[in-house]
Amino acid sequence: MTADAKAVAMTASPPLTERQEARRRRILHASAQLASRGGFDAVQMREVAEAAGVALGTLYRYFPSKVHLLVATMQDQLQHMHTTLRKRPPAGEDPAARVAETLMRAFRALQREPHLADAMVRALTFADRSVSPEVDTVSRLTTAIILDAMGLEAPPTAEQLSAVRVIEHTWHSALITWLSGRASIAQVKIDIETVCRLITLTAPGAGPGSPDSA
Amino acid sequence: MTADAKAVAMTASPPLTERQEARRRRILHASAQLASRGGFDAVQMREVAEAAGVALGTLYRYFPSKVHLLVATMQDQLQHMHTTLRKRPPAGEDPAARVAETLMRAFRALQREPHLADAMVRALTFADRSVSPEVDTVSRLTTAIILDAMGLEAPPTAEQLSAVRVIEHTWHSALITWLSGRASIAQVKIDIETVCRLITLTAPGAGPGSPDSA
DNA sequence: ATCAAGTCTGAAACTTGTTCTACATTATGC
DNA sequence: GCATAATGTAGAACAAGTTTCAGACTTGAT
Numbered sequence A, B: 001m002t003a004d005a006k007a008v009a010m011t012a013s014p015p016l017t018e019r020q021e022a023r024r025r026r027i028l029h030a031s032a033q034l035a036s037r038g039g040f041d042a043v044q045m046r047e048v049a050e051a052a053g054v055a056l057g058t059l060y061r062y063f064p065s066k067v068h069l070l071v072a073t074m075q076d077q078l079q080h081m082h083t084t085l086r087k088r089p090p091a092g093e094d095p096a097a098r099v100a101e102t103l104m105r106a107f108r109a110l111q112r113e114p115h116l117a118d119a120m121v122r123a124l125t126f127a128d129r130s131v132s133p134e135v136d137t138v139s140r141l142t143t144a145i146i147l148d149a150m151g152l153e154a155p156p157t158a159e160q161l162s163a164v165r166v167i168e169h170t171w172h173s174a175l176i177t178w179l180s181g182r183a184s185i186a187q188v189k190i191d192i193e194t195v196c197r198l199i200t201l202t203a204p205g206a207g208p209g210s211p212d213s214a
Numbered sequence C: 001a002t003c004a005a006g007t008c009t010g011a012a013a014c015t016t017g018t019t020c021t022a023c024a025t026t027a028t029g030c
Numbered sequence D: 001g002c003a004t005a006a007t008g009t010a011g012a013a014c015a016a017g018t019t020t021c022a023g024a025c026t027t028g029a030t
Helices: A002-010 A018-042 A045-052 A056-062 A066-087 A095-112 A114-126 A129-150 A158-179 A185-201 B002-010 B018-042 B045-052 B056-062 B066-087 B095-112 B114-126 B129-150 B158-179 B185-201
Strands: none
Touching (some): A018 A056, A018 A066, A018 A114, A045 A056, A066 A114, A066 A129, A095 A129, A095 A158, A095 A185, A114 A158, A114 B114, A129 A158, A158 B158, A158 B185, A185 B185, B018 B056, B045 B056, B045 B066, B066 B114, B066 B129, B095 B114, B095 B129, B095 B158, B095 B185, B158 B185
């Protein structure tokens, strides 16, 4: 856990004092709270500032835009989820099943706070270049979760990393279609299971020319 | 072409007069123009209205929000692209190669107007429930383009449709990562080629339990 | 303890999406 | 043609993200 905390702090170049760290935490908490209530629109910068007991200007010093704030909130939540997921590793036989199980577990967690999920995912996909570093961090966290779920013995091959990238794409996009009411939960499940087949396809020994060489 | 035009008009319940159709077209043109200049942020409703020679209130009568406007712009552009792509069908041997080729061709077209692509894609993923019907139309258009590229003889199976859904997810998400500068064009190409393998995997006769039955 | 630099506060100002209002223009049914 | 409803115009007003600024508070070095 301490290692995780350090990993978060790592992104901020100058070390924060205790009071600053506390402010930052209050802000993120207020952000998640408001997001849980009413999603992206309910996270209003003035309200976040007031709820966190901080001046508006200070909020903007810590997070230079609403999108930055929500992406940071997502980082925070993902960190939680990663440690939670690690406690009970997926039980599937093959990597594909384990990844699908893990993602569906994460999905069910998001379902419990759909408004929060909405705020975070919308911010993530709406982010422009100025938020790239932060979005990249979220992406790396997601990759780590998927690779963890695969439970590989050897380091992943280039092909497997490509598959993971595509799985991440699908995960984000499927989440969006669900959040905007254009896909059912069952549909998301199918999409995830479909894309997870790529893992089996790219397993070492299942090369493109010889899928039957095992 | 006339059939396509009718397909567009189909979404608007009351038939528009000629002058109204002209206004709508001027608005969409102004939108695309401004988007091409500076992306999502450059499409400012006041400027669109002025460039289209229309009052702000009128703009909002035609398109109830900026996102609606940009999604409609995307519909328009996709329509163009679909007819363009149809003129020279992809030459690949198998469906997977044809789809990958088609999507990369579309991608290169978007590259020529990256700001426009930015505006449209950001609007698409930022759209909330109130824009679902319009976003759905865009999704159906994309599906049609992919199915077209596959060049199937028989109607697609449920599995193939799932694969197409995942391809669409990947397409949108990969586009976003490219637009926000977090992935190179080469990376997008790899992702698309990776996901297109799902097509081969789900071809009739390549069932899940017997990939080596050919 | 004190000074300087950096940080935080409170509040106003600015920007841009969206809504509203009062009036002019157009279209439609008789 | 004319009444009337729908549509369009100009512009003010409102909402929320963002910026700015003057002054108060912390902090760290001397």
